Amino acid sequence: MSSIPSLLRDRIAATPDAEAYRFPSDDGWASLSWREVGERVRGLALGLSELGARPGTRVSILCSTRIEWILADLAVLATGAATTTIYPSNTAAESAFVITDSGSTIVIAENDEQVAKIRSVREELPGVTHVVVIDGSAGDDGWVVTFDSLSGEGDYDAMVDAIAQDDLATLIYTSGTTGRPKGVELTHDNWLFAAESVRGLDMISGSDLHFLWLPLSHSFGKLLEVVMIDIGVCTAVDGRLDKIADNLGVVKPTFMAAAPRIFEKIHNTVVATQQREGGLKLRIFTWARATGIRVSRARQRGAAVPFTTRLEYALADRLVFSKLRARFGGRIRFFIAGAAPLSREIAEFFDGAGLTILEGYGLTESSAGNFLNRPDSVKFGSVGLPLPGTEVRIDDDGEILIGGRGVMRGYHGLPEETAAALEDGWLRTGDIGELDEAGRLIITDRKKELIKTSGGKYIAPTYLEGRIKAACPYVSHVFVHGDRRNYVTALVTLDMDVVKPWAQAESLPADAESLREHPRMRAEVEKAIDQVNADQASYSTVKKFAILAEDFTVETGELTPSLKIKRKVVEDRHGKILDSFYDS
Structure with a gap:
């Protein structure tokens, strides 16, 4: 296949009636099959095409993580246009910068509140011809139209067939810890390569259930979207942070990705609760935690766990760890962590509890996924081995350089910054690290930090x-x-x-x-x-x-x-x- 829309078309042909997405509804959770996703995307794409979305144009999405974000993204791509992502927390000025810098002509906004944000800077957006609102009302002037009203006539398959691998798929603006945001140009081939790399690990299958709450405006969320289409994994989608704990218990996923802050917060809540209760419960928890960490460290060394320790661990699991796993729905095979460093202490606590966190590493500029610990060879403190097809080099000053098909085309409209970041096909990550004897990457810190x-x-x-x-x-x-x-x-x-x-x-x-x-x-x-x-x-x-x-x-x-x-x-x-x- 040559594009993300053609990848979706292949998925629909392979498993049309399999469940593709699960999402909140008035009655709990609703779902869409891959065939139904295809029908929704087709209608939206033809509607966007009538509004002017076509090859060479950009459409901004200003929305939290929900099923409509994914449908909108796939529809934009099917027209041959590229998706530009905006975080819903961005201010009106920040949103205006992304829209104008990307040259977006259409903005898809989540609700009337986000539309009001765009209206407040309308004079700065002369290139925007339409705003499409997901939850809200159309405007009297025709500038704002509703998501559900999108429809049109045309040859959908011809639009998809015309998309080339090297065509721009997404412009993701780096939020950046310093400096102004830069638009990272990622092609369809960048994302297809990333999906192929994850599939090559043979870690997940169509029988898994993925829970997605991460921002789809972030490259990590976008990677997960494409990977699940490629492999045919059902994804439960709900970006509301205050619903994560409840959703895990109801959805019962088999894996989930998260930023380390989520695991830190869960760890701190559990530890503080036990410390507050004190007495026998605290002593049991402290003993179980120490036992679990001993087992985790033995696993990491590849050493046998002594018989007595196995007996202790079985008791610790029954008294403490099984209850913790139940909070996550009881079916988690592993978590994936990225976007920031995860402390070894917290990683070993979760691993000891039977909730292994696979830490990974990647940049927006390299399609988000480049290194990942494998379930059968976890080494905490590292971000694991390169994904298939990813090349790595450590420069003389310790900077990590990444090569391969996942590396971006460049920064939008910034040739000097692009030249500084890309050197003979290698991406300068700005991170400092080293490779261990097995080839796992250990990141020391940000070069600039x-x-x-x-x-x-x-x-x-x-x-x-x-x-x-x-x-x-x-x-x-x-x-x-x-x-x-x-x-x-x-x-x-x-x-x-x-x-x-x-x-x-x-x-x-x-x-x-x-x-x-x-x-x-x-x-x-x-x-x-x-x-x-x-x-x-x-x-x-x-x-x-x-x-x-x-x-x-x-x-x-x-x-x-x-x-x-x-x-x-x-x-x-x-x-x-x-x-x-x-x-x-």
């Missing part, structure tokens, strides 16, 4: 941040600071969903402003920092810290949509506190 102290020592902040978060269940985010300073400091935010029950049980204030300076709260955070400091070189230990009253969020601009810290934003916003660490 390494801290160099005034004493000339280099420190990897995300490594320290991950370890501190794993050591204290009450911590939401950690920001390690110290570039060109004489020692390292940190800002800490609290996970109030976890902290509040503990604070109430301990008769402490239950609001972040009061808690952040409370001796008990500071003692809990300090204990975690001291624990991490204990095995660090002196120059990389955290000497001072402050607890902030407000968490970092996407909405406040301190996190990217994939939940990575925007370091420059945090430094600018909390500069006075950071400077105060070094006043004396």
Whole structure:
């Protein structure tokens, strides 16, 4: 096949009546077969074609993760146009930048609220001919039309047949931890290669059930969309974060991908709940956790688990781990983590509980999926082996270079930035890493985010941040600071969903402003920092810290949509506190 729409057409021909998608409805969950998906996509594509979508044009999607996002994306691609993605959390100005920079002529918006956002900057969008609203009403001026009204006449198959492998499929704007967003140009062949690579691992099959909540505006979500079409896996789609826990229990998926922050939050909730209950329950949990980690480490070494440990583990599983797995529906074969580093401590906890997290690595610029731990050869602390067809090189300064068919065409309208990122077909990732004896990739840190102290020592902040978060269940985010300073400091935010029950049980204030300076709260955070400091070189230990009253969020601009810290934003916003660490 030569394109994503032709991939979909092949899937429909192979398994027309198999379930393709499951999604929330008024009566619980509804579903579509692959044949029904094809019919919906055909009608939408012909309707978009009548609005002007065709080869060489771009259509922006401004919507949260839901079934209509996938149908809209597939319909846009079927016209020969390319999809441009916008996060629903983007401001009107940010949305306008993506729409104008990409040259989008049509915008598909989720609801009237998002339409209002676009209307507020309409004067800046002279190239936009129509806005299509999914949940909302058409406008009197004809500029806004409804999703359900899209229809048209034409030769759908001829449109699909005309799409070439090297045609642009998506423009994904990197949210970026620094600088202005850049539009990454990814072709149909980039995505087809990525899907082929995952299929080559033989890890998932048509009998699996995938739960998708990740932002489809992000390259990781887009990769999952294409992979499931290629393999024929049913996907349950619901992007509402507050429904993840409930959905897992109802849907009972066999695998799910998530950003590490989700696993950190689950881990912290479980640990804090056990600590709050105390007594025998806490002792059993602590023993079971230690037993599970012993078994996990033996597995990683490829060593046999002693008979006595196997007996202990069976008891730990019955008393603790089986209950944890039941929270996830009881059928999870593995999780996949990406987009940010996952701490080894948290990975081993989940693995010991029979909920293995396969950490992977990839960039938007390389079609999202390039390395992944395999279920039968997990090594925590690494992002696994290259996917089939992905090439890797480590440059002299430790920078990871990636080659292969998944590498982007370039940055949209930015020839100089493209030339700097692509060198003789190799993508400069900006990440520092090394390959172990088995060829697994171990990432040290972001090249641009390494801290160099005034004493000339280099420190990897995300490594320290991950370890501190794993050591204290009450911590939401950690920001390690110290570039060109004489020692390292940190800002800490609290996970109030976890902290509040503990604070109430301990008769402490239950609001972040009061808690952040409370001796008990500071003692809990300090204990975690001291624990991490204990095995660090002196120059990389955290000497001072402050607890902030407000968490970092996407909405406040301190996190990217994939939940990575925007370091420059945090430094600018909390500069006075950071400077105060070094006043004396």
